[in-house]
Amino acid sequence: MKAQIPSWVNVDEFNELYVDDRRAIVAKYPNGDPSTQGLYAKDAGFSYDSQSWIAPVRQSSVEIHVEDPYRNGTVFPHYQLGVGGGASVFDPPSNFWSTASPPQGDNYVVPRGLVVKANALPHLPQWSNASTGFVHAFHSGYWGSWVFEIASANSSQNTIMFGRGGFQEARGSGAGGAFYVSNVFEELDSANEWFLDKTTRTLYFMPNQSMPTVFVASQVPCLISLSGSSINDPIRNVLIQGLTFTQTSNTYMREYMVPSGGDWSVHRGATVYLTNTQQISIVHNVFTELGSNGIAVIDYNEESSVMLNEFAWLGDSGVVVVGSTNGIDGYSMKSQPTNMLISSNLFRETGIYVKQSSPVLISVSRSVRVVDNVMFNMPRAGVNINDGYYGNHTISGNVIFNSVRETSDHGPINTWDRQVYLSDGAEAGVPSVWQHTSYIHHNLLFNNYNSFYPIDHDDGSCFYEDSYNFQVYGGKKNYLGHSKTDHNEIYVYPDTKSSQGTGVCIADQAPSKGSSGWNEVWVENTCILYQSPVPYNIWYCDTSNLFVPYLAKNRIYVPVSTQVAFICNVNGSSARLSLDQWQSYGLDLGSTVQSAPNIETIIDWGREILQHKNYSVGVVF
Structure with missing residues (x-):
């Protein structure tokens, strides 16, 4: 089918076609629907047939x-x-990553192009205008994804050169992973695909066996924008309720920025956009079939709430909460979201285009509460806290599963703290480079798909209290951070995960006195091992010079007919210590080891802690 586009349609803004209320598929190879196919599916709709990636040109910042x-x-x-x-x-x-030697990383670069294997793109010799196309590609470490405009293609060399793009995640890499090509006319060969020839203003569409009735040429990414004139003159007291937001254009080639020292870059726009506001309530709405983020809460916003909404089939993230600073100075300016509530929402099928995305992203923000939400089917984390600015966040009562379906090295809840900021997070009215404690409690977390840890406290994360969470298929992680307390947690079968030192109740990675791993507390927790009798992986453990978390009053369950083994060096050699031997060094006093209970008992324990949210947090040991 083909049709002429009316003159009043802006073809430069028209980048999404919705047919009978569902997103159509821009012509692509390999065939497949990005909304319902990804790396989690048997038929992923991505190609693994890259032969090599053309090296980047490094430009010093x-x-x-x-x-x-x-x-x-x-x-x-x-x-x-x-x-x-x-x-x-x-x-x-x-x-943050555009320096010569960023800690735990490399200077930000992206590849200049792609060489595909012979015959991997069968229509490549017939491409008449490659410059209309895009390459969607995963980062080489699968920490996110990129989108590039195609600058040129050479079928004799099986080469695609990139133009603008690659800014949809922050860390960069010289190579990519799985990819697909879109928006090339000669790839229009499958049902529900479309292509727009902007030069002739002709829209092409390939129907399936039933004829569609309604076509929507989307040209608008933002439907409601509330922007006060300044911090001192904000928009106040607006209620957005009972609406359906749908069929917006995509924004993955619009401007992205790097808000802090996490892995994230972010498009600071959305279907509903807030900046310089106070007491905005977004309640009982449906956000579905969107090309961009659902809601963007940007810079100064105070006491806004997002409650009882459904978010589904989003091109990017659900709710992005992103502030800014004047360099290191986040103390003397109020350009951050503050005292925000995100509660009782349903998030699913997010990150259709942008894989470095999540239902909730928090960056350079103060006191954000994410409470009683359900999140599933996302390419990366459910909740991502991109930095340690200010803190005082609460992540509580959420159910998160089917996260990290298409990426790697992550978890349902992910945190970082690489960038230093000045704020009054440690003490009101007093500038400090330290932050307030944040609280993660009473969540039900399933560490399935590619998740490594249910709560992934990554590079430098500090000042967290994790308590009363029921965590399935994963244990506790600390990497390069400090000052975290875990108590009254239940970890179920963490040893079903074995990548990168996982598969234990505690993975204390790279502890270093005076640098990381100090002031770590793990007490009154329950950990049930499925097949392994080894509860801890504490790097560099040595009884002659112990540097381990404070351990006490824990309940460790090992498989029937196995003997617990605490691994630590004794007299220079690795040893498997019994509980009595381990406790003789003053460790895990009051802790017990028993045979693992049955599934019904474990579920009862989970119900008990999750249904009693009056259990105290903020406990100091």
């Missing part, structure tokens, strides 16, 4: 390093930023 103030006792003591150069693809043109 101007580096900013703040030596004072700084935070000692951490792997990430100083504020740093790269401006211009490789970071020029972002808006503003800056990136």
Whole structure:
């Protein structure tokens, strides 16, 4: 089918076609619907037939390093930023990763192109205008994904060169992973695919066996924007209720920025956009079939709430809560979301286009509460806290499963703390580089698909209290961080995961006195092992110089007919210690080891802690 596009349609903005209320598929190879097919599916709709990636050209950024103030006792003591150069693809043109040697990373780059295996793109020799196309590709480590405009293609060399793009995640890499090609006319060969020839203003569509009735040429990414004129003159007291938001255009080629030191870049726009507001309520709405984020809460917003909404079939994230600072200074300016509530929402099928996305993203924000939500079917984390700015967040009462379906090295709840900020998070009215404690409690977390840990406290995460969570298929993680307390947790079968040191009740990775792993507390927890008798993986454990979390009053359950084994060096050699031997070094006093209970008992324990949210948090041991 084909039709002429009316003159009043802006073909430059028309990038999504909705047919009978569902997103149609822009012509692509391999065939497949990005809404319902991905790396989690047997037929993924992605190709693994890259032969090589064309090396990036490194462009040095101007580096900013703040030596004072700084935070000692951490792997990430100083504020740093790269401006211009490789970071020029972002808006503003800056990136934590665009320095010569960012901690735990490499300078931000992306590949310049792709060489595919012979015959991997069978229509490539027939491409008449490759420059209309895009390449959607995963990061080489599957930490997110990129979208590139195609600059040119050479069928004799099986080469696709990239133009603008690659800014849809922050860390970069010189190579990619699985990919697909879209928006090339010669790939229009499957039911429900479409292509727009902007030059002739002709829309092509391939129907299936039934004829559609309604076509929507979407040209608008944002449906409601509330923007106060300034922090001192905000928009106040608006209720958005009972609406269905749907069929918006995509934004994956619009401006993205790097808000802090996490892995994330973010498009600071959405179907509903808030900035310079107070007491905005978004309640009882449906956000479905959207090309971008659902809601963007950007810079100064105070006491906004997002409650009882459904988010489904989103091109990017659900709710992004993103503030800003003046470099290291987040103390003297109020350009951050503050005291926000995200409660009792349903999030599912997010990240259709942008895989570095999540139902809820929190970055450079104060006191955000994510409470009693249900989240499932997403490419990466359910809740991502991108940095340690200010803190005082609460993640409570949520049910999260089927996360990290298409990416790697992540969990249902993910946190980072690599970038240093000045705020009054440690004490009201007093500037400090430290933050308030955040609380993660009474959540039901399933660590399935590619998740590594139910609560992934990654690079430098500190000042968290995790309690009363029921976590299935994963244990506790600490990597390069400190000052976290875990108590009254239940970990079920963590040893069903074995990648990167997982598969234990505790993975205490790279502890270093005075730098990471200090002030870690793990008490009054329950951990049920499925097949392994080894509860802990504590790097560099040595009884002659012990540096381990504070362990006490825990209940460890091992498989029937096995003997628990605490692994630690004794006299220079690795040893498997019994509980009595382990406790003789003053560790795990009051802890017990028993045979694993049956499934019904474990479920009863889970019901008990999750249904009694009056159990105290904020406990200091």
